[in-house]
Amino acid sequence: MSALKTLLFGFALAATSLVAPAQPTFPEKPIKLIVPYPPGSGTDTVARYTARRLETALKQPVVVENRAGGNAIIAVQAVINSPADGYTLLWAANGPVSTNVALYEKLPYDPLVDLQPVARVAYSPMGLFVPSNSRFKTATELLNETKSNPGKLNYASGSATYNIATEWLLSIAGGKATQVSYKGSAPAIADLAGGQVDFSIVELSAATPLVQAGKIRLLAVTAEKRMPNEPNTPTLQELGYKDFFQVAWWAVFAPKGTPASVRSTLEQTLLKVYSDAESKEYLDKNNFSAFLGDAAALRKFQENEIKRESLLVKEFKIPKM
Incomplete structure (x- = not known):
């Protein structure tokens, strides 16, 4: 290629880059947060708090949509069949992304493949x-x-x-x-x-x-120690049920293929929201605790939870579905 052609080719590339459309800024429209359980559950309660805080941070409406039924399978399928653009997200508790894997003989989705982790935010002991x-x-x-x-x-x-x-x-x-x-x-x-x-x-x-x-x-x-809001209530471990510990935890997942930049925006926003004083006050008041983890930490935690719960099902001969 002659020097002139090289220059012209380089100019053409530069010109093309100048007129290329700018990438859209996320988010540009309302976000849907799908909750696998009915209104009134702890999962729903903290999801609605999260939606309100995300609306303020992202300057777009965040709508909570309850898709109850089928041990959360209905909600998961609604999310994984949605466009992978960050505008439809799963507000997940343990069930749909770890427990179901341990408990179902055949699950119609794979949470390690069909869903991408965004961030882990909170947990609540059980009673x-x-x-x-x-x-x-x-x-x-x-x-x-x-x-x-x-x-x-x-x-x-x-x-x-x-x-x-x-x-x-x-x-x-x-x-x-x-x-x-x-x-x-x-x-x-x-x-x-x-x-x-x-x-x-x-x-x-x-x-x-x-x-x-x-x-x-x-x-x-079910916690390892007594809860500050319930100081007179013993733990099951105290009562002699050795090593019994179980909590409900919550995280956000996106459909497979959601762009990394979109997931990063959501991840950073969620972690920032759940790190501030307002969230601490809300969590303490409602028997929640912060449980922060970025996407990588969430995926590792999810994998460990699947292994742990699968061992529980096997060891204690819990009937599969």
Whole structure:
């Protein structure tokens, strides 16, 4: 190529770059945050708080859409079938991105392939609850009953995560109870308050309003230490159920193929929002805790959770779906 042609070729490239359209700035339109459970659950509550904070930070509406049912499978499929542009996101608890892998024989999606991690933000310990008029005054009394009369009591399970947690605890206690499945923690504890079921393990944040209203009672928490808002309630570990520890955690995922720049914007915004004083006050008040992790940390944590919960299912012979 002659020197003249080289110069002309270089000029043509420069001219092309000058007239190339600018990349759109994300976000330029409303964002949809899909929640796998009904309104009123801890997952839904913290999702709505997150949406409000994201709206302010990103200067675009963030709409929460509840897609309950199918142990969160319906919500996941809605997200992975959406355009991979960052405008449809999954507000995930343990269930859809780790527990389902451990509990289902055949899952119609692969959360490690079909979803890309954005950021991990918060967690809430769970509690063992009974109706306010229950004859069981302690967790030990309740669990002893499941041992002496296996299968007589029933429990409300709002998701696959709570199913595993309850079956794990029953296995440690040497007891059995009958599972009653629900589409989320809110309807599960509503029936618990009404006396339709005998007990339930559910995140503290979802149950707190019914505890305050005197509808249900908290017997024990699943954390490693007592909760600041519940100083008189023992942990299950304190009561002798060795190594029992389970929390509900929340993170944001995007469909496979979402541009890295979009995911980075969302990741940085979420981590910044959950690092400030306003979020700390909100989390403390509602029995949540910050649990910050970037996309890489979230993926590693997710993989470890899948391994841990798969081992629990195998070790304690929890029936698969």
